[in-house]
Amino acid sequence: MPVTFNHTIIAAKDSDESARFFRDIFEAAEAPSWGVFTNVQLDEGVLLQFAVPPVDEIQMQHYAFLVDDELFDRAYARIRDRGIEHAADPFWKRPGEINNEHGGRGVYFMDPAGHALEMITRPYL
Structure with missing residues (x-):
């Protein structure tokens, strides 16, 4: 199988707000979410997973x-x-x-x- 990009976790201050922002701007699909992740589905099966990190400051x-x-x-x-x-x-x-x-x-x-x-x-x- 060739290498393809599948998913990434994006640090968020508010995972729901960030997911809404991406869905709205990029017309991306909502995806099933679980645990600490709020997910957004892009084309080609790429999943963006938004989560609030256990640190005060986001890089x-x-x-x-x-x-x-x-x-x-x-x-x-x-x-x-x-x-x-x-x-x-x-x-x-x-x-x-x-x-x-x-x-x-x-x-x-x-x-x-x-x-x-x-x-x-x-x-x-």
Whole structure:
């Protein structure tokens, strides 16, 4: 069997709030949840599991999502409509913008737990 990405645990301040945020922005499916995990299902069987860690401070992580142009348009409209701060670059030197790099479009924004999210329409490679 080839190696494929299956799931990851994402630290959250409130696992339900973070899962709702991801489902809303990315139009992701709700998945059965168990134990301390609130789960979100992405395409290709990838499971995002949100959980509140047993520490006071959450270390910021970066998660990038490849989406098609139509979902980008809808998700970016939701980002703007909700007043979510965003930028065209990871260093926030172009706030309130998107980029047109790598033959597609991209945008950076934060989730409720403070993780850096990136949404792109074309892979880098």
